[in-house]
Amino acid sequence: MMAFAANSVLCRLALGQDSIDPTAFTAIRLLSGALVLAAIFGFSTGKKTSSSRGSWLAAAMLFLYAITFSFAYVNLTTGTGALILFGAVQITMIVLTLISGERLSMMEWLGLTLAFCGLVYLVLPGVTAPSLSGFLLMALAGIAWGIYTLRGRGTQDPLAETTFNFMRSLPLVIIPALVALTQMHFSGTGILLATLSGGVTSGIGYAIWYTALRGLTATQAAVVQLSVPIIAAFGGVLFISEQITLRLALATVLTLGGILIVILSKQKN
Numbered sequence: 255m256m257a258f259a260a261n262s263v264l265c266r267l268a269l270g271q272d273s274i275d276p277t278a279f280t281a282i283r284l285l286s287g288a289l290v291l292a293a294i295f296g297f298s299t300g301k302k303t304s305s306s307r308g309s310w311l312a313a314a315m316l317f318l319y320a321i322t323f324s325f326a327y328v329n330l331t332t333g334t335g336a337l338i339l340f341g342a343v344q345i346t347m348i349v350l351t352l353i354s355g356e357r358l359s360m361m362e363w364l365g366l367t368l369a370f371c372g373l374v375y376l377v378l379p380g381v382t383a384p385s386l387s388g389f390l391l392m393a394l395a396g397i398a399w400g401i402y403t404l405r406g407r408g409t410q411d412p413l414a415e416t417t418f419n420f421m422r423s424l425p426l427v428i429i430p431a432l433v434a435l436t437q438m439h440f441s442g443t444g445i446l447l448a449t450l451s452g453g454v455t456s457g458i459g460y461a462i463w464y465t466a467l468r469g470l471t472a473t474q475a476a477v478v479q480l481s482v483p484i485i486a487a488f489g490g491v492l493f494i495s496e497q498i499t500l501r502l503a504l505a506t507v508l509t510l511g512g513i514l515i516v517i518l519s520k521q522k523n
Contacts, residue, residue, distance in 0.1 A: 342396025
């Protein structure tokens, strides 16, 4: 979750300052992620082979999330974007979980509700009416990420799975890159931020996430992601001297309390 929070900050810094365009940011992000993961995978496995080769569906969802997320953040405030993104992620994962036949207990519904209320309360001051295009793009990013997350449950080799998903996503970047070729622009700062986003907070972060998913239910995986805005807010407190407000404290109690209820509820069951 710390990697996800840092990733949002890097994306916001790059696109908010117009140091790079969304298409170039996405292309560099996925390419750097694939290169870093390939190097780690090659070093860690040596001559050993892995049966995990990713999937085209997961790669397509990874690409769809990355490209729509980048374009959406150009048109949305941070608070509005977080609310739409994580709302879409929760709805997608819960609906698909229910369709698969898994049922949530009353305590799990309570925990989900409390955690989401914490998110809403935290970002409420920064929420503005989104443009239709921004709303649709961020909602699509949330749906794609929800599906990508569920595809990672049960994987036997998270590092290999993530590595090949990133590699499979690279051909998908070519089409938007060609379409936006004349409008693409980037600076040294933009390239650096995109590389850090791809190689560290996306590539390595997503491999860790796929590893964590092996010990989480779909409901737990959905609700724990609501901690990302909380982590990002406390990052502002630690690194840019922002103040701990009553709103942040109450939102933290609601969100983390809701997550704890979901986790303890499943353990009790």
